[in-house]
Amino acid sequence: MQNPVSITGISSISPLGITSKEIWDLYKESSHQITFEDFMGNQAPVAKLNETSRQEIEKLKEENSQYTSLDDSVLFAVFAARNAIKDANWEGEFNFGINVGSSRGATGLFEEYHKEFLETNQSSTLSSPTTTLGNVSSWIAQDLRSKGPDISHSITCSTALHAVLNGIAWLQSGLSDKFLVGGSEAPLTPFTIAQMKALKIYASGRNEAYPCQAMNWNKIRNSMFLGEGAGVACLENGIKENALALISGIGYATEALTHNISISTEADCFQRSMKMALKTTDLEEVDAIVLHAPGTVKGDQAEYNAIKTVFGERIPALTTNKWKIGHTFGASGILSMELAILMMKHQEFIPVPYIEHKKIPKKLSKIIVNAVGFGGNAVSILLELPEKKN
Template identity: 60%
Template sequence: MVLLSGKAISTLKQIYMIWRWGGQAVSVAALSENLKHEVEALKHSEHKYIHLDDSVLYAILASRKAIEQAGWGNDSTFGINIGSSRGATGLFENNHSEFISTGKTNVHTSPATTLGNISSWVAHDLNSSGPDISHSITCSTSLHAILNGIAWLNAGMADKFLAGGSEAPLTPFTIAQMKAMKIYSSGGDEYPNRAGDLSKTKNTLVLGEGAGITCIEVGKAENALAYISGYGYATELLSHGVSLSAEAECLQKSMKMAIGDTPLHEIDAIVMHAPGTIKGDNAEFTAIQKIFGANLPQLTTNKWKTGHTFGTSGILSVELGVLMLQHQTFIGLPFSGEPHTKPASLKKILVNAVGFGGNAVSLLITK
């Protein structure tokens, strides 16, 4: 059994959600002043950090907090897998703009914008001697990072693994990409992202950014936050690059694998991926119905609050599940229009993530 150890899900959530409202960018919930100061202080703490993208700085800060809380400070042998859907988006866009206007770019452009940049800099910052891995599997990236960590642990190739995701996609070109697909929120609502609202008549995806890191080990420990008692993964055949089948077949398979022999009635809640799009939210709900029938667990998501943080989103969903287990409180959607039936207790929560390319991951976390 894999555990999420020692108060070790550390999140640095920019939650600076932007959408177009009258042609202006509107801030919903900006990074706190303390965290802004921490990011700036880190950026100027060493000359070489000045050239790093926010996605790397977020990952470093969140990783520092995670190993401190987990008590890993004196151990340098842990592995690292921190992924990102987009990587150094801000730096890449700025450097490309400079190249278009001048025909030149600076010497730091290539090393500072590679995807492996994130885990490598975290390993450097933490003085880790274990393996460091970066990858992109779009919006299921951070849960795939946990899967990778579990694989290394189960293979006996590592005793501890730092896993998660980091994303800083609040850039003009990235937002333009979402708008081109006609999935971005137009605002004008108390909740511009109505993730999980199956009655919505328009797409309401809103971007957020941040990092989420967790420390995982094998076995049981007194300081464990929760246990990963099941995990599943699947990829479905696609008709085009961003499609998800109407019944989200990949999520059906990943949920079945994660649930395993656990009786369905023992699943108390599901933290949905639910990006806030009509097709995406409804496909996932249909997949859940296919698995659970009429006896659905409580369903929720956090993207109405955090925005969609791409590769970080899965680990932030795990955080929500862990918090609900810790506090024995189901956190529902504010706009569902129906009172939430609170389970007598929360013991088992399923967490979903799925990204472009039909790559789904499900984790069953238990108290």
């Protein structure tokens, strides 16, 4: 990176809620947000928005008749974007770019429209425009009246952190001064759950205290489950006085696949992305890593192997939020970034409750956030706590 980039605002909507205080309060609790729901006769653990958050989405739909036809993945993103620009004091500004992506896009609507087509051999008028991936950023742009570029993309589960990379590229190229970045996902649908179960990576343990065993290196079965939500961050070039955190390093890598969802035993992609993000940073300066760690046996272990290879005996404190809020696919990276920023703000490390943590940091000044998706596309972001001026 040429220069640090400031994160001047961040907001989310997830199973943890919508305000910074309620999200942090729930992070400090050792409970998870899992409920068991019925999907066409099959039970599955999921993490849904709470009732208050769901009501906010319903209010949003009532504001504009066009919003009633939009998928949840779009509505979540619009809601988070509105609050992010408030957090960054961008209200009344329109000259910024947008890159908010999604792994699956309008999953719920697509399934509804496809079912309708199979039953009637006809398609609804809005079935095409409301299911395109471009919906996500374009509706944010419409809602906020922004004048900059608006980009939607899918790079599976590393989508949100790739949006961060793209935003930084636009900023440091001089083509834009401000960029809104993030990811959104609404994957709690019968077909999506069935797809994950078909891969045999979905959690099943109703009687377990923690159905998802992310970061449990000794687990013998896959335990990933899905959550829904969105997160959006405001990026500005340079070090701003109102910066919540600085992005001081970025890294990315793609590794060769042996099959569609593979990752190498040593997670070569993570090794390269973390090394790129670190560059000349002293390993001992990194206080924590927020892992991607979705709760799969091979995926979790591969990321841990990569960390051991990069850091050797200097492994920082490790944590993840997947055990608590599920895997939100394309939104997961930005929600991990939010956790990292909250930990730095409050100077408190959030542990995984069923893990024996060998290291609890006394300070949190630099944190790495990881994400990787199907396709072996890894991203690592080095976040740094800005120095406070007297």
